Amino acid sequence: xxxxxxxxxxxxxxxxxxxxxxxxxxxxxxxxxxxxxxxxxxxxxxxxxxxxxxxxxxxxxxxxxxxxxxxxxxxxxxxxxxxxxxxxxxxxxxxxxxxxxxxxxxxxxxxxxxxxxxxxxxxxxxxxxxxxxxxxxxxxxxxxxxxxxxxxxxxxxxxxxxxxxxxxxxxxxxxxxxxxxxxxxxxxxxxxxxxxxxxxxxxxxxxxxxxxxxxxxxxxxxxxxxxxxxxxxxxxxxxxxxxxxxxxxxxxxxxxxxxxxxxxxxxxxxxxxxxxxxxxxxxxxxxxxxxxxxxxxxxxxxxxxxxxx
Numbered sequence: 001x002x003x004x005x006x007x008x009x010x011x012x013x014x015x016x017x018x019x020x021x022x023x024x025x026x027x028x029x030x031x032x033x034x035x036x037x038x039x040x041x042x043x044x045x046x047x048x049x050x051x052x053x054x055x056x057x058x059x060x061x062x063x064x065x066x067x068x069x070x071x072x073x074x075x076x077x078x079x080x081x082x083x084x085x086x087x088x089x090x091x092x093x094x095x096x097x098x099x100x101x102x103x104x105x106x107x108x109x110x111x112x113x114x115x116x117x118x119x120x121x122x123x124x125x126x127x128x129x130x131x132x133x134x135x136x137x138x139x140x141x142x143x144x145x146x147x148x149x150x151x152x153x154x155x156x157x158x159x160x161x162x163x164x165x166x167x168x169x170x171x172x173x174x175x176x177x178x179x180x181x182x183x184x185x186x187x188x189x190x191x192x193x194x195x196x197x198x199x200x201x202x203x204x205x206x207x208x209x210x211x212x213x214x215x216x217x218x219x220x221x222x223x224x225x226x227x228x229x230x231x232x233x234x235x236x237x238x239x240x241x242x243x244x245x246x247x248x249x250x251x252x253x254x255x256x257x258x259x260x261x262x263x264x265x266x267x268x269x270x271x272x273x274x275x276x277x278x279x280x281x282x283x284x285x286x287x288x289x290x291x292x293x294x295x296x297x298x299x300x301x302x303x304x305x306x307x308x309x
Contacts, residue, residue, distance in 0.1 A: 009068040012096075025064055048292075049261055051071065053262075053264035053299075056299055057300055074148060077145055096144035099142070103139045106134075107133055109125060184211045187218050199228045226263065231258070253291075261295070261299040262306075
């Protein structure tokens, strides 16, 4: 079974599906670590970023799985969701895309497992009966989804949203999102810009409200300004308290990746971004996983915050 985005992965064997999904994710990350200074790694990383921009509210593990199985996917949903909510039907013979679906059920307050597993492991908690337990996340199961290209039927309804793909509208939205993101932003006239060739900076905390300060150089190209703001917001959210210079250089890739995802999501052309993954050379797989998780969650936070305004 393939474990890179160069050829499709498949999880059709029911008995081994869970183990294969786990090992495929681990394999992708191991290969990214092994080849982190190679062009191939940058290409695969950018493919994952493209998928993440289309599925910003999915975990990085699920976007990895989607990318490995169907990198051209644009909209995915379960069989019944396509049929019941969109009046579309999965075409005969289509292969499912397998992702992780959360299991939400009654959860033991002590061992945090479902009632059946709580009994299985012999947890002694008995202060309240299982029927009175609150629901919570107890695990994940493989779930089959299908891309819209695998379905036929009624066209999807066009969502009436603000024209956030136009950067003239996106920049004000990004500025309006600063309070919720906990950032102070300033657009500085080019004649007053004091940071050389830098397009933007994330500076010390404001002495009045202790929020990070983002400054961006004003410019006619509003799309470029928007991406700069997103990049510096990512620094403010992710890296403000990181003092180690080596680690800060590694996290520059994370900020650029967040800007790529969010910019793509809002319809900006961010194809000129360069991801120098050689900065991650020497990181072990667990560290790389943490970086991917930070990229995914930060991009999601910015997208959801800006989209609300």
